[in-house]
Amino acid sequence: MEEKSNNYSWLLLIWRMVVLLVQHPIGIGVMSFVMGFLTIDPFKMGPTGEHKFRPVRHEIASYEEVMQHWPKDNKSRLGSEGKLEFVDQVFGPESLEFDANGNGPYTGLADGRIVRWMGDQIGWETFAIVTNAWTEEACGRGVESTTAKQWKYEKQCGRPLGLRFNKATGELYIADAYYGLLKVGPEGGIAKPLATHDVGGKPILFANDLDIHSNGSVFFTDTSKRYDRVSHFFILLEGEATGRLLRYDPPTNQTHVVIDGLAFPNGVQLSHDQTFLLFTETTNCRLMKYWLEGPKAGTVDHVADLPGFPDNVRANDKGQYWVAIDCCRTAPQEVLTRNPWMRSVYFRLPLRMSLLARIMGMKMYTVIALFDENGRILEVMEDPKGMVMKLVSEVREVNGKLWIGTVAHNHIATLSYNPRVSN
């Protein structure tokens, strides 16, 4: 507002931004990274280390506009009705999948394993790993898997994110943040790599989620060409748009670029009739549609603007779509979004960073929303106090129950769900 005023109020403005930023889920990542960094190498280099931190402007629907149309869940149903299960048994279960017999869930963990639930008698068992470099000694960090202690080992151990069974073959397909696209047979074991590079030879740096077409092709996201998973908050802070939607074709074993230049492409979901797919763009807080067939084939539609940062999108059996959203955008954070220079300044103020430590009591919470294919909101459930869920990665609706994953905590949330009669 008053960019021409003196230095003091300018700093105050920045400071207010910083305060508001850390009330945001990304803030935690930034803060822990920054704090960790400061203890190693205080002021010599930028906090992004080997990467040049280059914030860019990105156009997203205004905060006000989005919030005006966003229905609030006044009863906080996710908080009051949600239940935590498997506490400290699963570490960062990001994607939840069930096999053709309805067994599961199967889920990928922060320690690099894919595990499956075998019922109360047996509990969780290891189903697959994405690399033979996985060892219990190097990778098995237990409940600490979701902390920074795992970061150094992620590259070696793998970090399985999106999971999908191929209904035709019973094979489990895996998008791993370090090992690309892989698959493993119905008996599990060590997964086999399918795609680590695109057809032009560019590496797949950060595979994130996938879905499988009935013709065998696999659509999957590669979140960034510049930052890997451990550094993912810099993708958000920069606003960089080097992510891609890719397609792996089994007959040729080649991976084609479907869409380039996306800002943190994340979840992928094909429609039931396979005429389109939906994907989320996390940095831009939106749900998008890519047409595979029909008059608009090859084009992208904007489906919905969201109040926060979406992760995976999953269809229910009615052809509706659950989107997991880490909340929420704030008006001041939008100022940062629209002013890359402010983000640059933020990272060059070591003094501010030391102050950040005092504001660790930040708020972050979860919103899950159900959409129809045109972006009409059918359901919104929130947990504004973070009573059950703080960070959410995926919502799977199976037989009247929602299974909710999280990339950063050691549990799965569940909720019995009876859809409202629509009017």
Ligand SMILES: *[C@@H]1O[C@H](CO)[C@@H](O)[C@H](O)[C@H]1NC(C)=O
């Ligand atoms: C929630 O509360 C707000 C005001 O506090 C009201 O405008 C809105 O209609 C309520 N939403 C529902 C779904 O009841």
Ligand SMILES: *[C@@H]1O[C@H](CO)[C@@H](O)[C@H](O)[C@H]1NC(C)=O
């Ligand atoms: C397909 O490509 C992957 C990596 O891009 C490679 O590991 C695999 O061996 C290839 N498979 C075949 C059958 O060529």
Ligand SMILES: *[C@@H]1O[C@H](CO)[C@@H](O)[C@H](O)[C@H]1NC(C)=O
């Ligand atoms: C499967 O269908 C998709 C969408 O129409 C298409 O892009 C892809 O090339 C097809 N794959 C094969 C192997 O035919």
